[in-house]
Amino acid sequence: MDFFGHLRTINHHKMLVTKTCFKVGLYKQGILHDLSKYNPVEFIPGVIYFQGDRSPINREKELKKCSRGWLHHKGRNPHHFEYWIDYSINPSGKLVGMKMSKKYVAEMVIDRICASKNYLKEKYTDRSALEYYMNGRQMMLIDEETDFLARYLLTMLSQKGEDYLLDYMKRILLKHKNRDYHVIDGSLVLD
Helix, strand or coil: CCHHHHHHHHHHHHHHHHHHHHHCCCHHHHHHCCHHHHCHHHHHHHHHCCCCCCCHHHHHHHHHCCCHHHHHHHCCCCCCHHHHEEECCCCCCCEEECCCCHHHHHHHHHHHHHHHHHHHHHHCCCCHHHHHHHHHHHHCCCCHHHHHHHHHHHHHHHHHCHHHHHHHHHHHHCCCCCCCEEEECCEEEEC
């Protein structure tokens, strides 16, 4: 149990995400990012299961098979693909991942970059966020186009660096925030 360790970790993460969101023009998202982590339903388990080198949610899940804090968190933060899981309207009635808007995919990528920096510290490289994403990808229930865009951006980061990625996000991806994106013949197409 480490109250101040957890508080420092989430404050540092929030600061990193806010600064990075500001760099790409996502000011409101930067300010509002992860505010639910300060809610007792998320904060208290974070203190109890704090480890410093990974999310306390994972430790809580290992011990209790469920994390109420995570269920609370993902339901209030649209930069998580899990926020966008819904039931399908087709007769099978299965759960499906709904398509995320560009601004939330951008925030999701920024969140992954900053979480990797926060937990890996000096071991972080521009490839870290992509490796983390790909390691968990087979378990994801995510829309195909959303997944493609996230991988596209994380691959860009790993190959060309953070400055290039953030410039691309600001000047090209988010230039027209309300326009959609599509994947056509394995290529990203921005409307």
